[in-house]
Amino acid sequence: MTDTKPKVVRRLGDVVFANLAFFAGVSILATLATVAAFLFAQSVPAFTGPPIDAASEGFFSYVLPFVFGTVYASVIGLAIATPLAIGIALYISHFANRKFAQVLGYAVDLLAAIPSVVYGLWGILVLAPFLSPTFNWLNENLGWIPIFAGQVSATGRTMLTVGIVLAIMVLPIMAALIREIFLQTPRLHEEAALALGATRWEMIKMAVLPFGRPGIISAAMLGLGRALGETMAVAMVLSPAAVVSFAVLTSTNSNTIAANIALQFPEAGGNYTNLLIATGLVLFAITMVVNMIARWVISRRAEFSGAN
Amino acid sequence: MSKRIELKSLDVYYKAFLAVEDVSMVIEPKAITAFIGPSGCGKSTLIRTLNRMHEVIPGARVEGQLLMDGEDVYGPDVDPVRVRRQVGMVFQRPNPFPTMSIKDNVLSGYKLNNSRMSKAEAEEITEKALVGANLWNEVKDRLEKPGSGLSGGQQQRLCIARAIAVEPDVILMDEPTSALDPISTAAIEDLAVELKEHFTVVIVTHNMQQASRISDMTAFFNIAGSGLPGKLIEYDKTEKVFSNPTEQQTEDYVSGRFG
Ligand SMILES: Nc1ncnc2c1ncn2[C@@H]1O[C@H](COP(=O)(O)OP(=O)(O)O)[C@@H](O)[C@H]1O
Ligand SMILES: [Mg+2]
Numbered sequence: 263m264t265d266t267k268p269k270v271v272r273r274l275g276d277v278v279f280a281n282l283a284f285f286a287g288v289s290i291l292a293t294l295a296t297v298a299a300f301l302f303a304q305s306v307p308a309f310t311g312p313p314i315d316a317a318s319e320g321f322f323s324y325v326l327p328f329v330f331g332t333v334y335a336s337v338i339g340l341a342i343a344t345p346l347a348i349g350i351a352l353y354i355s356h357f358a359n360r361k362f363a364q365v366l367g368y369a370v371d372l373l374a375a376i377p378s379v380v381y382g383l384w385g386i387l388v389l390a391p392f393l394s395p396t397f398n399w400l401n402e403n404l405g406w407i408p409i410f411a412g413q414v415s416a417t418g419r420t421m422l423t424v425g426i427v428l429a430i431m432v433l434p435i436m437a438a439l440i441r442e443i444f445l446q447t448p449r450l451h452e453e454a455a456l457a458l459g460a461t462r463w464e465m466i467k468m469a470v471l472p473f474g475r476p477g478i479i480s481a482a483m484l485g486l487g488r489a490l491g492e493t494m495a496v497a498m499v500l501s502p503a504a505v506v507s508f509a510v511l512t513s514t515n516s517n518t519i520a521a522n523i524a525l526q527f528p529e530a531g532g533n534y535t536n537l538l539i540a541t542g543l544v545l546f547a548i549t550m551v552v553n554m555i556a557r558w559v560i561s562r563r564a565e566f567s568g569a570n
Numbered sequence: 571m572s573k574r575i576e577l578k579s580l581d582v583y584y585k586a587f588l589a590v591e592d593v594s595m596v597i598e599p600k601a602i603t604a605f606i607g608p609s610g611c612g613k614s615t616l617i618r619t620l621n622r623m624h625e626v627i628p629g630a631r632v633e634g635q636l637l638m639d640g641e642d643v644y645g646p647d648v649d650p651v652r653v654r655r656q657v658g659m660v661f662q663r664p665n666p667f668p669t670m671s672i673k674d675n676v677l678s679g680y681k682l683n684n685s686r687m688s689k690a691e692a693e694e695i696t697e698k699a700l701v702g703a704n705l706w707n708e709v710k711d712r713l714e715k716p717g718s719g720l721s722g723g724q725q726q727r728l729c730i731a732r733a734i735a736v737e738p739d740v741i742l743m744d745e746p747t748s749a750l751d752p753i754s755t756a757a758i759e760d761l762a763v764e765l766k767e768h769f770t771v772v773i774v775t776h777n778m779q780q781a782s783r784i785s786d787m788t789a790f791f792n793i794a795g796s797g798l799p800g801k802l803i804e805y806d807k808t809e810k811v812f813s814n815p816t817e818q819q820t821e822d823y824v825s826g827r828f829g
Pocket of ligand 1: 584587607610613615616627797800
């Protein structure tokens with residue numbers, strides 16, 4: 263071997279791709295920063311300007327019911343959607359025969375393409391009346407559980423209805439994501455479980471679910487993100503009140519931040535607009551906190567993820 | 571416990587493709603039986619019929635008879651899950667569960683049968699299996715750490731510990747050392763020799779030195795060409811197969827004059 267210095271070869275393709283990737287990354291950050299800056303700048307007048315009628319008791323008592331409504335509706339939605347999405351994903355990835363799984367996967371993807379106005383209408387016209395008797399039953403038989411207590415809404419347009427509509431809205435994307443994760447479970451680990459004498463379900467518990475756990479959390483966070491920001495469906499279904507109430511069957515429900523902005527924005531003028539934007543900033547913050555928690559949960563078990 | 575396995579005219583299919591044809595042989599208990607032969611001749615396929623893992627592949631099926639101490643493994647009311655709990659398997663690539671600690675990996679098979687076990691019991695089983703797999707001294711201080719943090723050879727011994735923790739009758743190993751360095755390979759080979767004290771051991775290997783070093787019986791498989799089924803060419807004591815084989819094909823293969 264002759265003693266030559268290694269020459270760094272810079273291929274054109276590599277350079278172009280590296281720059282493209284860098285540009286894409288930077289532009290996401292820049293967009294995010296711009297949005298955040300806009301929200302900040304536009305929020306300031308809500309605090310410095312003349313008092314606003316809608317928020318006569320201060321910003322935080324104004325925004326609190328909406329924060330509550332936002333988080334509560336989303337959590338209900340997610341609580342319903344996550345197990346369903348896992349079930350659907352498992353069925354498609356590990357139980358259904360291939361043809362049927364394809365049809366089912368396609369149907370799930372289609373559900374994701376329906377605009378949220380349609381879900382809202384469907385929530386009012388179909389789901390609410392349909393659920394009404396069930397709500398009465400829940401109230402009569404399980405009314406001792408605080409969330410089912412209170413005067414049942416006559417229209418069925420309640421927090422629980424909203425939760426279910428949100429669940430159905432986020433279900434397709436969650437199911438599709440989780441299905442992809444489950445399909446990636448290494449065959450090696452599935453076979454390890456089967457060879458130990460695991461039944462199919464035991465194999466899923468030993469190999470598929472633990473492997474998919476970070477993916478399930480990511481999918482849930484994506485679903486939660488969608489649910490948090492969902493305006494139309496919630497705005498259409500709920501007739502909001504400025505309360506903080508855990509009861510899910512009554513007609514007094516706190517609204518969500520996003521739905522409130524959508525409802526109030528057309529009539530808002532002056533620094534009322536700024537107030538609404540400030541609530542938007544709060545939503546931004548909630549979403550960020552949720553994502554940070556998700557990252558933390560995933561990283562806490564990174565050692566056991568199999569990625570090392 | 572260690573069981574005698576009897577194959578009677580076993581044909582193994584993937585859908586319509588006959589991968590292994592008409593294998594009849596008796597695998598002795600408390601001995602190591604090696605499957606050797608060129609790549610693609612059906613060694614993996616055949617070994618996976620012994621614990622009914624073959625049928626987890628869609629369209630895969632078996633014809634003929636497989637008896638374990640006289641009991642028909644493919645009998646109409648035999649549950650494949652039960653069979654697999656009595657026949658442990660070690661794969662080519664080490665596959666400890668990445669989401670489990672070393673200890674949980676060892677106990678994973680055992681837990682399937684015994685959901686409730688005391689802490690003391692769990693510790694006893696873990697130690698026994700890890701000692702049995704010659705891994706105890708290396709991992710006893712890190713039992714709660716993930717199994718995927720071990721070296722390849724240690725991972726493979728962890729997989730062996732996992733398999734022997736349930737005290738099976740038979741241990742199947744499909745090229746267990748082909749992904750390992752020579753030192754780890756030697757450790758697994760020593761371990762295989764110890765395992766035959768208690769179990770029926772079947773090992774697939776492409777390494778003829780390995781077969782001649784550790785096995786008592788050797789089965790040589792071959793295929794006449796691609797798309798044709800693999801066949802058992804010769805099955806005899808390892809010494810005989812390597813020093814004085816009956817078949818010309820075997821002679822060519824073991825002397826390295828193959829292909
Ligand atoms: N999952 C499968 N589906 C269809 N054919 C397979 C499958 N696995 C193996 N085969 C075929 O079966 C034959 C035997 O393969 P294998 O048992 O893996 O051989 P070996 O382990 O001796 O190298 C080969 O022709 C191979 O292509
Ligand atoms: Mg093989």
